[in-house]
Amino acid sequence: MKKIGFLSFGHWTPHPQSGTQSARDMLLQAIDLAQAMEDIGADGAYFRVHHFAQQMSSPFPLLAAIGARTSRVEIGTGVIDMRYENPMYMVEDAGSADLISGGRLQLGISRGSPEQVIDGWRHFGYQAAEDDGDGAEMARRKTELFLQLLEGRGFAQPNPRPMFPNPPGLLRLEPHADGLRQRIWWGAGSNATARWAAQQGMNLMSSTLKNDETGEPFHVQQAQQIRLFREEWSQHEWGFEPRVSVSRSIVAITDHRDRRYFAGGGDREDQIGYIDHSTRAIFGRSYAAEPEVLIEELRRDEAIAESDTLLITIPSQLGVDYNTHLIESILTEVAPALGWR
Structure with a gap:
């Protein structure tokens, strides 16, 4: 069984189409x-966060609204750029x-991807150390x-003359969501950061x-990354089993709509490029085909096989x-044949 959800970048544009x-x-x-x-039986609704762009940028109001509307589907991010965040406000x-x-x-949180502007997090009032350029x-x-x-x-010393009575001891941030600590994911772009995620007790x-x-x-590289993450996780006592998601x-x-939008298009092969002008990166291929062809192609994807969650x-x-x-x-024509449903 595999959890299947969507990942949206939340694009908008005033184009007629x-x-x-x-x-x-x-x-x-x-x-x-x-x-x-939720109505069709999918498992998750996830959103990518980008600043300074006509895309999703402030996820928590949306996640709260979805949480109030739905009753079963997971809601999440993939990922929030922590360079822009105040951890205390974010906890609340x-x-x-x-x-x-x-x-x-x-x-889902991470260092984030290449930005729309130069060091956009500096405009949010944050400064990095001199030797921490990105x-x-x-x-x-x-x-x-x-x-x-x-x-x-x-952790916070209570005021001896508070406006409202305090519980005994040091105060924590409120509201506290019990169990959320085990539902934090790190978006890892390398084998080393996957190991670091395991060391911190985060899902991958x-x-x-x-x-x-x-x-x-x-x-193949992504499957190896997942195995290294699990290997590192086994060296720690976090008290819960980690989850691993991959995006595709x-x-x-x-039908005719699928053929119009996607038949013969997309990147059928992996692509090589550079992130921040220096880091050589590999971009995974896209899959678009009739169900019987798609099933055989996905059956050969080692990283999907290693994961428990697939974000489309x-x-x-x-x-x-x-x-x-x-x-x-995908839920009805592809997933059952692959044992995901």
């Missing part, structure tokens, strides 16, 4: 799509969204604090790109109805 003409369109359709996913926001949803929040170490320090705060231990979220560390096909662009071509990237600008069809086709 776009189904999301504005940020409001995108947000309201995201809520409707999450409800539709995440705790509130998790409580509204009844404990269904699956929060803010990666700052993001990890913030993450360590965030995880510590999620444990719910008191592996995207459609990673550092090209061996020259092998993307899915997958389309089962079953969706073209949010094509609207709720089409994206519901896209995910439902």
Whole structure:
């Protein structure tokens, strides 16, 4: 069995052919799509976070709204760039969204991907050390604090003359969401950061790109990353079994709309590129084919086989109805033959 959900970048643009003409369109359709996913039996509604772009940027209001509308589907991010975050405020926001949803929040965090602007996190008032040019170490320090705060231990000295009575002892941030600490995921772009995620007691979220560390096909390198994560996890006593997700662009071509949008298109092979002008990265291929062909192609994807959660990237600008069809086709035409359902 494998959990299957969608991952949306939350694009919008005032183009005549776009189904999301504005940020409001995108947000309201995201809520409707999450409800539709629950109705068809999918497992998750996840959202990518980008700043300074016409995409999803502030996830917690949306996650809370989805949590209030739905009752079963997981809600999450993939991923929040910790360079932009205040860990204390984030604990309060995440705790509130998790409580509204009844404990269904699956929060993916990371250093983040290449930005729309130069060092955008500096505009949010954050400064990295001189030897931390891209803010990666700052993001990890913030993450360590965030995880510590999620444990719910008191740390703040209470005012001896408070406005309202305090419980005894040091105070923690509120509201506290019990169990959320075990539902934090790290978006790892390399084998080393996958090991670091295990050392911190976070689940692993592996995207459609990673550092090209061996020259092998993307899915082979990603599967190795997952095995290294689990190997490292086994060296620690975190008290729970970790989860692993991978993201893929997958389309089962079953009708004229699928053929129009995707037949003969997409990246059928892995691509090589560079992140931040220096890091050689490998980008995983896309899958678009008739179900019987798709099943055989996906059967050979080693990283999907190693994961317990599959997040399917969706073209949010094509609207709720089409994206519901896209995910439902995979659930009914592909997943059973692969043993995912």
